[in-house]
Structure formats: structure tokens, C-alpha cells
Amino acid sequence: xxxxRKRRAQNLDEWLEIATExxxxxxxxxxxxxxxxxxxxxxxxxxxxxxxxxxxxxxxLAELGDAKIAARRFRRAHLTKYEFQQxxxxxxxxxxxxxxxxxxxxxxAFCWFFCSVNPAAELxxxxxxxxxxxxxxxxIVCSITDFVLARRKSADPFPRMLVLMQxxxxxxxxxxxxxxxSLQELHVMPFLMTSLVLFGYSLFYFGLxxxxxxxxxxxxxxxxxxxxEIPPDKPVAS
Amino acid sequence: xxxxxxxxxxxxxxxxxxxxxxYRIAQEIKTQSKGVLDFKEGTLYPALHGLExxxxxxxxxxxxxxxxxxxxxxxxxxxxxxxxxxxxxxxFSGAISLILREAR
Numbered sequence: 001x002x003x004x005r006k007r008r009a010q011n012l013d014e015w016l017e018i019a020t021e022x023x024x025x026x027x028x029x030x031x032x033x034x035x036x037x038x039x040x041x042x043x044x045x046x047x048x049x050x051x052x053x054x055x056x057x058x059x060x061l062a063e064l065g066d067a068k069i070a071a072r073r074f075r076r077a078h079l080t081k082y083e084f085q086q087x088x089x090x091x092x093x094x095x096x097x098x099x100x101x102x103x104x105x106x107x108x109a110f111c112w113f114f115c116s117v118n119p120a121a122e123l124x125x126x127x128x129x130x131x132x133x134x135x136x137x138x139x140i141v142c143s144i145t146d147f148v149l150a151r152r153k154s155a156d157p158f159p160r161m162l163v164l165m166q167x168x169x170x171x172x173x174x175x176x177x178x179x180x181x182s183l184q185e186l187h188v189m190p191f192l193m194t195s196l197v198l199f200g201y202s203l204f205y206f207g208l209x210x211x212x213x214x215x216x217x218x219x220x221x222x223x224x225x226x227x228x229e230i231p232p233d234k235p236v237a238s
Numbered sequence: 239x240x241x242x243x244x245x246x247x248x249x250x251x252x253x254x255x256x257x258x259x260x261y262r263i264a265q266e267i268k269t270q271s272k273g274v275l276d277f278k279e280g281t282l283y284p285a286l287h288g289l290e291x292x293x294x295x296x297x298x299x300x301x302x303x304x305x306x307x308x309x310x311x312x313x314x315x316x317x318x319x320x321x322x323x324x325x326x327x328x329x330f331s332g333a334i335s336l337i338l339r340e341a342r
Contacts, residue, residue, distance in 0.1 A: 019280065034260060034283050034308055041261035041305075042279070065278020073284030077291060214291030 009067050011057075012039050018067035019074060027078035027215070039064070079215050083208050090162045094149060107169065111139050111176065135175040142169050160212045167205035174198030245277065245285050246294075247327055250312060250320040253295060257311040260286060286310060294319050 009015035016035055020028040039060050046056035064070070079087075093103065142165050149158050149165075177195035252263050263286075264279045289295045294316035299308050312320070 015280075030287070031283065033306070034286075035280070037259075037305065037307060038261045038264075038279060038283070041259075045261075045265075063278065064280035067280065069278070070280035070284060073281055074287070077284045077288040214288070 009061065012036065012061060015061060015064055015067045019070040021071060022080050022082070023074060024079040024081055024084035027074070031074060031078075035064070077215070079211065083211070086205075086208065087159050087163060087212065090166055091159060094146070094162055107139055108143055111136055111172075131175050132179045135172045135179070138168055138172040138175075142172065160209050163205050163209040163212060167202045167209060170198045170202035170205060174202060244327055245281070246289055247320070247323045248275070249282075249285060249289060249310075250294065250316055251324065253310055253312040254317070254320055257309040259307040259309050263310070289316070 009018055012035075016032055019035070020031050023031070042060035042063055043053075043056045046059050047053065051059065145161070146165050149161060174195040174197075177191050177198060248267050249263060252258060252266055258266070260282060261279075264277075264282050267275055267277075286295070286297075290297055290310070292315075293313060295310045296313050297308050297310045299306050301307075
């Protein structure tokens with residue numbers, strides 16, 4: 001059997017498995033409920049038209065169409081599992097106020113260290129001085145904003161803000177790494193690759209921040225209780 | 239028939255007549271178009287969820303005849319979007335039919 005053979009759904013469960021593959025738990029739950037209800041209605045409709053049960057089920061499944069096409073569209077309308085995990089991680093670390101503060105201090109220390117071991121005089125490209133100053137300003141803004149967010153008892157209403165800060169932080173470190181390219185004594189490639197990866201992450205988080213505004217239900221429960229959020233490990237420090 | 243991009247407008251138009259559930263929305267669009275707009279129903283839900291994410295429609299579940307149905311309803315933002323998009327689509331289809339009529 002070829003591994004490239006197209007996987008086709010034989011029944012509703014298989015169709016739903018394919019259509020919701022890799023989606024966040026709340027998104028899966030919502031889609032399963034909606035599609036299952038639709039399928040039941042369609043089967044009942046076919047039975048009313050005097051079709052036998054098996055033909056009614058086959059017809060209803062065929063009317064749903066290709067599960068892979070639906071999966072691609074659902075991934076645009078809902079959070080994926082990976083995106084969900086990234087937001088969960090950010091919220092989790094924001095809730096651990098003490099550790100979060102340490103991380104912020106670490107960011108600032110790294111920034112200070114990077115700039116002090118790479119003094120401006122050694123930079124080959126003069127324009128990179130501006131880049132570095134912008135990066136330093138951004139990291140300070142990010143750290144202060146994150147502190148303010150983490151000081152609140154619950155960071156839940158601010159996942160978009162936290163994700164935006166993460167995007168800015170990646171952008172900042174990417175910019176700092178880029179300034180490293182212009183240093184005479186260091187290799188260009190490691191700095192270039194690291195900065196590119198960080199810019200990629202920055203874009204990913206920025207996209208995620210925009211997506212979070214459209215997929216609120218995947219994150220917060222219907223009653224606003226945060227059904228699917230990951231519970232904090234430790235009580236929040238007062 | 240492929241009507242990529244206009245499914246959202248058709249959903250909004252359907253909901254402008256009152257709250258409706260997914261299955262009936264699909265059936266009504268097919269019936270009203272006399273079967274011409276025959277889309278796969280699995281693609282209806284990503285569109286519905288996307289519209290809900292944008293705040294153009296809202297939804298709530300309701301128990302009916304032993305079945306749980308999710309009813310979708312147009313929001314104020316959705317009503318404004320419908321007026322705008324309907325106008326654009328009518329202009330577009332009018333322009334296309336002008337060109338095609340000339341070609342006959």
C-alpha cells in the first residue's frame with residue numbers, strides 16, 4: 001500500500017478526526033458538536049426521503065465533502081494545538097510572578113552584557129548603532145509592560161498583550177543578533193541564522209496575536225471561565 | 239459551482255431573515271439557488287466560525303426535539319458588513335453579466 005494514498009474518511013468519526021487534526025481542544029470540541037449535529041440532521045433528512053440507513057449515512061458523509069479541505073479552513077478559523085500551547089506557556093509563566101520577574105531581569109542583563117562586550121566603536125556598519133538603540137528601547141518597554149501584566153492577579157484577560165510582547169521580544173533579540181554580524185572578530189553565519197530564526201518567531205507571535213482576537217472561544221470558555229486554560233502550578237504571589 | 243469568497247455574504251444574507259442553524263442555512267442556500275450553488279457542507283462551518291470570530295454573527299445552543307442545535311444570529315456589525323458586501327457583490331456580478339451578455 002502506498003504511503004501517498006489519500007486518506008479518505010469512511011465514517012463520521014474518521015471525517016472529524018481528519019478535519020480537526022492538530023487543533024486546540026476547545027476548537028475540536030466545538031467542531032465535533034457542530035458537525036455531528038449537522039450530520040444527524042442530514043441523515044434524518046435522507047431517511048425522510050425513504051433512503052435506507054446505510055445510504056442515508058453515506059449520503060450525509062459525502063455531502064460534508066473532503067475532510068482535508070475542511071481541516072485547512074478550520075485551521076484558519078481556530079487555534080491549532082501548537083498555538084494553544086504557546087499561549088498557555090506564556091500565561092503560565094506570567095502567573096508565576098517571581099520567576100517572570102527573574103526572566104525580565106535576565107533579558108535586561110543579556111541586553112546590557114551584549115552591548116557592553118560589543119561596544120559601538122567595533123561595529124562595522126554605522127547604521128547598526130541605531131538598530132541596537134532601538135532594540136534596547138524595545139526590551140525596556142517589553143520588560144516594563146510584562147511586569148505590569150504579571151503584577152495583576154490573573155493575566156488571563158491579556159493573552160493578546162502577552163503574545164504581542166513575546167513578538168516584540170523576539171524582534172528585539174533578533175535585532176541585537178543582527179548587530180553582531182558587523183563585528184570584525186565574530187563569525188557572521190551564527191548571528192545571521194539566529195536573528196533570522198528570531199524574526200521568524202516574532203512574525204509567528206504577531207500572527208498569533210491577531211488570530212487570538214478572532215478565536216476567543218478557543219481560549220476562554222463560553223461563560224468566560226477559561227474552560228480550557230491550563231491551571232496554574234502554584235498560587236500567585238500576592 | 240465555485241463561488242469562493244461569496245459564501246460568507248450568502249450566510250450573512252440568510253441570517254438577515256432571522257436566526258438559523260447550520261444545516262438549514264446550507265439547505266436554504268442550495269434551494270434558493272435552485273441547486274446551482276452546490277457546496278460541500280463541511281466548508282460551511284469554517285466560514286460560520288470565521289464570521290463568529292470576526293464578530294459578524296453570534297451563536298447559542300438550543301434544545302429542539304431532543305437535538306442540540308446551534309443557532310447563529312446576525313450582529314449589528316454583521317448587518318453593516320452585509321450591506322457593504324451585498325453592494326460589492328451585486329456590482330461585481332452586474333459587471334460580469336454585462337461583459338458576458340456582450341460576448342453572446
